[in-house]
Amino acid sequence: MQAKRRRSPAATIALLPTWIAAIFIYIGTMVWSVRLSFTDSTIFPSSNYVGFAQYAKLFRTSRWLASLENVLIFGVLYVAGCLALGFVLAASLDRKVRFEAVFRTIFLYPYAMSFVVTGLIWQWILNPTLGIQATVRALGWQSFTFDWIVSRDMAIYTVVFAGVWQGAGLVMVIALSGMRGIGDEQWKAAQIDGIPIWRIYLSIILPQLGPALAASGMLLSMGVIKTYDLVVALTGGGPGTATEVPAKFIMDNLFERQNLGLASAGATVLVLSVVMAVVPFRYALSMRRRRR
């Protein structure tokens, strides 16, 4: 389909600084971190190699294991939740409602906020002695209980709530622009056939939004690995290690606990897990392209 690209020397030269930056800064620092993870570095890098000792220690640390489990729960529910809610929001706005621009702004607004602000707001809303529970009880329903944020089993879901609340707006915008690109004829044809609206969205519109939703899913997943500020502002990783995430574990060990070796081992595991997730995906894509 595509015409064979010609390489222009000017473009190559223009991109040279980017290449140098990519190789030395991104790849270089990555290699450096991996190297550090095999040393016993504490506050400063050391060149005393200890093999896989840091990794062994890492996977004996209950806090790290808890953080892996949490990021998995959070990641799946956050991405799925954002996609689902974003799509529903987009579909409802697509019905040519009044004041659409106002709603669009309202829905997108959370995304413009920093995770720290989101975290703090939800911390107040969910705190049993300040937020929803206290308000409902003050209204007279004394036995009302909503204490997820202080419960070891439920706290991670409050992080999902806050994350979805913030991320859904982005999906909505992308999905909405996708929907606007779908021709009117399809709608007319479907309506003549008497297909209910929800069915049109599910069976006709949704499949066509595939690429748009995949792109937003990708954007959201990249945020999952980096999740740090939301957890710090919302729960501080607690209660106990109930909402601990890998990025927070790494940051804590990097600075506060002066444990460069262990932090690098954690970072390496994260990079590896991303690579392991991305490689099969890329492979599948390239296979599909070849088949075409």
Next chain:
Amino acid sequence: MKTVMKLLLVGAALSAAVSSAHAEDKPNAEVMTSWTSGGEAAALNVIKQEFEKRGGVWKDSSIAGFGAADAAFQNRLVAGDPPTAKQAVIGLANADFVNQGLLSPIDDVAKAGKWTDALPKSIADLVSYNGQVYLAPTGAHGESWVFYSKEAFAKAGVSEEPKSWDEFFAALDKLKAAGIQPVAWGGQSWQETKVFNMILLTQVGIDGFLKIYVDKDKGDASTEGVKKTLDILGKLRAYVDQGAPGRNWNDATAMVITGKAGVQFMGDWAKGEFIAAGKELGKDYGCMLAPQSPGMVYVADAFSFPKIADATSQKGQTLLAEVAMDPAVQIEFSLKKGSVPMRTDVDQSKLDICAKKGLELMSAGKIVPDQALILSPQQAGALNDFVDEFWTNPSEDSTSGAEKFFAIFE
């Protein structure tokens, strides 16, 4: 090419001009701290004023947040552009800097000022690494205090300070019965660890405490002490409200200030909040050590001095070390910061009851160091994790808890 050379020359000339303007012979100090809250900044200002009075040039590089200031400091140290002085907590966290040869010793200042006579022995030991003095102490904070609302105690019919843990829990029950939240609990792991330590001190005594943390002793007496500590800690869960997880210490203090809660376990910096709210010690609120406490847990601040080539900065380091240990400065600094002076030979008349009691314990040697002073940052972090895990998991019993506790030292 010519223009480039010209630009370089101009740049060099400019920077030379700038540096010669700086090169007055005055002692120079860029001081990096995390003392940015009202009381802390006022305390730092005491040192700054005295420093300037003695002819120094002061440059403030304060960064809010202890961790943030530490991270910035480490970056500048690695980049070879350290500040003249950095606020540091006395203890093992500095050992790495010393061993890497990044800090300069201030032995001469210490000898000239006879610091070993003025400081309690444990502090004098802790500011020395490999036999040389590296830190200039500014003040100590007592950590094992219990602050209580007199109004709440009166309402609940608690007439005097509980002397034992049994009396203490009886008082908490009375508070509960009177509809007052018994304990204002700060639900962050570092705060919980402070409570753990203050209970541990009451259960194993000063020698036992040091045996556990310094000698990493796992003997029967130590294990028994940790178990009893965990029992008491676990019992406290019943007196804490639901909103506690993640709560800041000053929010907890506010609960006591307003009489909504009875007591708070916290370091003496909480006094700053009471003072700021216009409350009076002895009339509106009281301070006591944890029940049955044979002494006090303390943490201490100091200045450390990175190796620096510039001569005026070296002079600045010497002058700052002298100023920080000046008896008058130590008193003024403590009054502003709510801490206890490090020197035992200062004029105590201006200090409040709590600070006087703290100083008394300090001069008598009835103090034990906070974990930051005697554990490596990794171990101190693991201790925080341990206490937080125990606190938030009511099904954990003290026997398996004690096992996990001693695993910290491995």
